[in-house]
Every structure is written in C-alpha cells, then in structure tokens.
Amino acid sequence: MTALRTPPDTPATCGDLLRTWRQRRHLSQLELSSQVDVSTRHLSFVETGRSKPSREMVLHLADHLDVPLRDRNQLLLSAGFAPVFPESSLHSPQMLAVRETLRRLLAGHNPYPALVVDRWWNLVEANDSLLLLIGGVAPELLTPPVNVLRLSLHPDGITPNILNHGEWRSHLLSRLRRQVALTADHELADLLTELEGYPCDQAEEEVHGPGEVVVPLRLRIGDTDLALLSTVATFGTPLDVTVAELVIESFFPADEATADWLRASAASS
Known part of the structure; x- marks a missing residue:
C-alpha cells in the first residue's frame, strides 16, 4: 500500500x-x-x-x-521581478554617512538617554547616558543582540526600577502589538508572546497622573525618582531596508529634578 x-x-x-x-x-x-x-x-x-x-x-x-x-x-x-531595495550592513562603506549621523544624534542628546533599534527592537547604538538607566541588570540581557523590550520588561532587567511598571508595560506591548498587526512579522509575534508571559505585579492598565499628555517612564535609581518622556524618529524617504527599519528613541526629562539628576550623573561619570 x-x-x-x-x-x-x-x-x-x-x-x-x-x-x-x-x-x-x-x-x-x-x-x-x-x-x-x-x-x-x-x-x-x-x-x-x-x-x-x-x-x-x-x-x-x-x-x-x-x-x-x-x-x-x-x-x-x-511577481517574478528582482528586488529593488538593497539591505546593507550598517558596517558597510556605503552606510558610513548613516552611522555618523546616528552617532552625532546620540552624542548630541547627552546628558539625556537615547538609543537606536532595528525592526526587531535589537539595540544598534546608544549614547553614554543610557548606561545610567540600565545598571544592575542581569549580564545575559546585555549579551548582543540586546533586545530593548526584553531588557525593559524582563524581571531581571530594569523592571524592578520601573515605578509604573504596569502602565509602561501596557504602553510597550501596545506598540509591539500594533507593529505585529502591521507587519505580520513572525519574529515580532514570537517576541510578543514571550513578553506577555513575563510577570507583572501591577495591573496592566493606563494610570496617568493629572495633567499628563503622554505616558512617562517613571524610574527609581538609588534614592532618586525620575520621570522621562520619549520621542521616536525615523529616516525620511529611506531606500535601503536596513535604514528604513531603524528607529531612534530619545528620552527627555519630564521635570526639572530629573534633568538635574541626569546632568549631574553625566558630569560625574
């Protein structure tokens, strides 16, 4: 048979x-x-x-x-046609101008934290000020490729320092869910499943303070409470797959006390 x-x-x-x-x-x-x-x-x-x-x-x-x-x-x-959009390594000679632009942007944002991630939220570049926020995380989470969502939400990442963990987790997962829905990327879908399985001791809901217009990241570093706002930027009219998928996330102090702490910490490091 x-x-x-x-x-x-x-x-x-x-x-x-x-x-x-x-x-x-x-x-x-x-x-x-x-x-x-x-x-x-x-x-x-x-x-x-x-x-x-x-x-x-x-x-x-x-x-x-x-x-x-x-x-x-x-x-x-x-459809039987050759691809038209190249996918270049950031370390290739033709990407020198992109690399230099990113480094200038990140360095110019000091003493406030800023970073660049790829399509899968893997860390591409970061400025020195980001190190102020990620001290004490598990070494394995800092082994390349460093995934910034995993670094943010893993119990051994910066989660213990996030005061509004439930709110910030909800914000990040909502961003990732929209990205999965828009791209249908299997790696992003797997990452979402992984992150949704992480424990959270706060309700995953929106809990905004009075007068707030964006979701802040609230951290406790040592004895100091910090409040940060983030903005996201991308390259305009990209013609390369790698460049099109880069995202620059910049953090700004949400109050003067946070600005003072960041300036003083950067000056003493």
Whole structure:
C-alpha cells in the first residue's frame, strides 16, 4: 500500500500577498482601486492571478498599502521581478554617512538617554547616558543582540526600577502589538508572546497622573525618582531596508529634578 504524501506548501503568489496586505490595511478592493486609479476589475484579476502585474504596478500598490521595504522586495520576487531595495550592513562603506549621523544624534542628546533599534527592537547604538538607566541588570540581557523590550520588561532587567511598571508595560506591548498587526512579522509575534508571559505585579492598565499628555517612564535609581518622556524618529524617504527599519528613541526629562539628576550623573561619570 503506497503511503500518501503531504504536498509541499505552495508559495504565496503576488496576488495572495497583495490581498493580504490590503486586508491588513482594512481596505476593500473598491477603496484601494480608487486610491491607485486602477479599475476594481483589474485589481481583482491581479489578486486572483488572472492578470500578471507589472513591476511598476507592484510598487505602486505597495506604496499605497504602506508595505515595508523588506516586504516590497518579497512582493517583487513573488511577481517574478528582482528586488529593488538593497539591505546593507550598517558596517558597510556605503552606510558610513548613516552611522555618523546616528552617532552625532546620540552624542548630541547627552546628558539625556537615547538609543537606536532595528525592526526587531535589537539595540544598534546608544549614547553614554543610557548606561545610567540600565545598571544592575542581569549580564545575559546585555549579551548582543540586546533586545530593548526584553531588557525593559524582563524581571531581571530594569523592571524592578520601573515605578509604573504596569502602565509602561501596557504602553510597550501596545506598540509591539500594533507593529505585529502591521507587519505580520513572525519574529515580532514570537517576541510578543514571550513578553506577555513575563510577570507583572501591577495591573496592566493606563494610570496617568493629572495633567499628563503622554505616558512617562517613571524610574527609581538609588534614592532618586525620575520621570522621562520619549520621542521616536525615523529616516525620511529611506531606500535601503536596513535604514528604513531603524528607529531612534530619545528620552527627555519630564521635570526639572530629573534633568538635574541626569546632568549631574553625566558630569560625574
């Protein structure tokens, strides 16, 4: 008796991927077709494979669907075209200007903490002031690649120093959930599952103080309570996958006492 073989998984077609991205953006075929000035009939044919899209059409649709550069390359490959967006190592010669820009930004932000992470929240660069916040964490959490979300929420990370742990955890997990929903990245989904499993002795809810307009990070370093606000920046009009996925997070003091402590600590280090 011949054993039945399970057929191999069929690779997703360009139409399959485009339909998935359209649905992920909560757009109907009619809504997308009106945005890109393509008939609904033609868009339907592309998604079902009855019509082969041109390279320009794939990129046009990907642009309107806000598909990340990494996934635009995958769309092109699935349609039979070569990728157009390079993925360069930050240590390569052509990335020298990017590296220097990042280091200037980080150094210029001292004495306040700032860092750069990649798509998976792995630490790429940090300024000296960040070291003021991560003293005493488990050494294994500082072994490269250092994941800043794991460093923030792991019980052996900076969690014991976070006064509003439940609120900050909720903030970080919400950011990660949105990222997973937007990208469908399996590594990010696995990271989310891991982080959701970490213990938290505070309710994971929003507990804002009076007059606050953003979620602060409240830390206790030694006998000093600190309050920090963060901003996020990215490179404009990136054409390289690596550059497109870099995120610069800068922390600012939320009160004068925190500013004084950071300035004094940086001066004495």
